Amino acid sequence: MDETDRKIIELLAEDSRRALADIGAVVGLAPSSVNERIRRLTASGAIRRFTVDTDPAALGLPMLVYLWLALREDADEAAFRRFAASHRRVLECHHVTGAWSYLVKLRVGAVTEIESVLAELKAGRFLGRSETVIVLSSAVAGPHVPAPGV
Amino acid sequence: MDETDRKIIELLAEDSRRALADIGAVVGLAPSSVNERIRRLTASGAIRRFTVDTDPAALGLPMLVYLWLALREDADEAAFRRFAASHRRVLECHHVTGAWSYLVKLRVGAVTEIESVLAELKAGRFLGRSETVIVLSSAVAGPHVPAPGV
């Protein structure tokens, strides 16, 4: 992972369909050499996948919501993690420092869906306390990659 | 944006290098028709860009951090948003409901960088109060797309 690899990743992040010859022209390598580096970067896991950044609103998920969670004392934490990992609306779920134990990022189509998620968390006996934070607007939005199997 | 478009986006999210013929075989269209739909989805903005999902640790950014911010009473909010949008370590920045005004997602190489960011926020006279939340582990990590020009 040298400076050239980093530059290649940066160019691919901007546009992963850019031709190998174009990338090569920027970093000063032949197309086949660029190809070989991309192959290595993918094999090593530095590049996880080639994907698309989409407009969540166009996909019917205009609302971004964060949930702070404190799990129940007796909650099955592994089961909670599986629940989060398999939930279509959960984009991220992080175990965090501080007063709350988990930070969950959700994308939903409407406010009513937030209640459904909270109900599911209750039904799974995961939920101790929670706080819902709704995103009003984003100065930096971040990419949106739709989950498979939705 | 019909069910076929959604399926195409889902397949591209999984692997955006998949051949048009392969995608066509799944959704029941000829390669040229898939191509035309992707062209329209890109033109309409539903697909923002073709990109790569990377391993942040491999790129030297193993730490994920959230910052809750309350801006100073006299802060220039537009300037703050520009600051966030142009900062290499700021992955997301959301104006949110609740006790805090902004939620900022950061990726850093080490804890010392968090202090740098807070110092920059102070220097810009943006920072009222803040709370730093460090991610210990992620049940659902979300994609990482490196910022351009880093």
Added chain:
DNA sequence: GCTGAAAAGGTAATTTT
């Protein structure tokens, strides 16, 4: 939206440094 031909681009073996 499909077909089929033309153009472009990706891939891999071989040679070179």
Added chain:
DNA sequence: AAAATTACCTTTTCAGC
């Protein structure tokens, strides 16, 4: 060991239907 060249072959693209 890494990169360039070359040739091959898959894939995209575009005209016409």
